[in-house]
Amino acid sequence: MPKPTKGPRLGGGPAHERLMLANLAAALFTHKSIKTTETRAKRLRPLAERMVQFAKRGDLHARRRVLATITDKTVVHELFTVIAPQVNEREGGYTRITKLGFRKGDNASMVQMELVLEPVTPKVKRSxxxxxxxxxxxxxxxxxxxxxxxxxxxxxxxxxxxxxxxxxxxxxxxxxx
Known part of the structure; x- marks a missing residue:
């Protein structure tokens, strides 16, 4: 049996974590910004970055790979037609996590996770x-x-x-x- 490498699951088993991260990713692509806990955002970041990479490829296989995770076709369509062209010049770092403070009820660290849609300014190479x-x-x-x-x-x-x-x-x- 393979040894788990990611640590404890977020609130349940692996199936629950997969569904929760898929829903967070769908909300992120729909609203361009979400407010969640720091732990969830750190677990969501690699998934969201991978989905944007697939959207940048733009072929049918990439669309089906994204649809395997995010089952809402309208969200996937928006990801491929709206978000992917905006981040086409960017080589990575499609998400930004900004700390907001602590939640009142359980003192959980809250963050704002957003897509980085600003155009890239290329670095000037000095010779x-x-x-x-x-x-x-x-x-x-x-x-x-x-x-x-x-x-x-x-x-x-x-x-x-x-x-x-x-x-x-x-x-x-x-x-x-």
Whole structure:
């Protein structure tokens, strides 16, 4: 018998947990944001992320895989036609969990779980040439061409190391007893 790796179930057996997570996922895709306990949200996150990945694929097999978990066809249709195009550029991290505080009755940690539908802003890659070109004009590294810029910087660093070695060689040596 395989050993369970996920820890205790949420409020019942595995079938109850599967149904509860499917209903939470359906509510998340319908309302774009739900308020639930932190434990449930942490268990829901991988399921919701996987469903969005299937929706991004968009083929019939992916739709049937999602329908095996979420049985409401209107929710699956909205996931594939509305949500998937909005997160098409995003490579992951389709959900966001924000802590809200504690529930009054049983002091359970409550969170707001929402879909991240904002457009992705791509990160700007910084190259070595751009950083060398951005050096101050008064510095020793005068660059004539972009290709030569890397060689000039390396030569300056080597020259500084040589000067530092000479200073150390000229310093008086103290003897220890």
């Amino acid at each position: 070595k040439v751009a950083t060398v070109a951005a050096t101050p004009v008064g510095s020793d590294a005068v660059v004539a061409e972009d290709v030569v810029a890397e060689d000039v910087v390396v030569e300056d660093v080597v020259a500084e190391d040589v000067v530092a070695d000479e200073v150390v060689a000229d310093a008086p040596v103290e003897e220890t007893k």
